[in-house]
Amino acid sequence: DGGITQSPKYLFRKEGQNVTLSCEQNLNHDAMYWYRQDPGQGLRLIYYSQIVNDFQKGDIAEGYSVSREKKESFPLTVTSAQKNPTAFYLCASSIETGVEQYFGPGTRLTVT
């Protein structure tokens, strides 16, 4: 364990509020990723970043935003525009894109 941390483990928010999920890695990896995991739907890619100050939309980017100001950090903001924000969110990193990824422990977000 270690290497990629996500905080908090559980997060509760009221509908209409933006919320930011933290992801930090000390593996010196260039690439970082955010996934959403829902029962029966597997892992769906939200955003990814190949390098600092650069990021691309994944398959389900609507209602989410990210930043990559530091190599070690890739925070995800779930905005009020996201229609179904309640989910388990996973952050991952890899030494470069297209190779094996290492995952954080996840954050379970509940919006009511």
Next chain:
Amino acid sequence: AQRVTQPEKLLSVFKGAPVELKCNYSYSGSPELFWYVQYSRQRLQLLLRHISRESIKGFTADLNKGETSFHLKKPFAQEEDSAMYYCALSGRGFQKLVFGTGTRLLVSP
């Protein structure tokens, strides 16, 4: 488009029985394939990669380019193998891994 198919959402076996989790991929180039596992209350972790041709926790997976498959096998399942398993695909120029939808393996005593 690149795609990974895991046809079974749930695979239920008894302890000691052989297990095979299916993975088929769609990609015209030379693939790199991975199996990831997520045990209860643990993070998703790499189980094995085809390029290493290794056996981890008794699991093996062979790449069959003719059938475009990378099935995960274990001759004798253990209760601690119960977990969610994901197959993932990469290749030259890929910017991300392509994951299948996962198979939940349940090993009963």
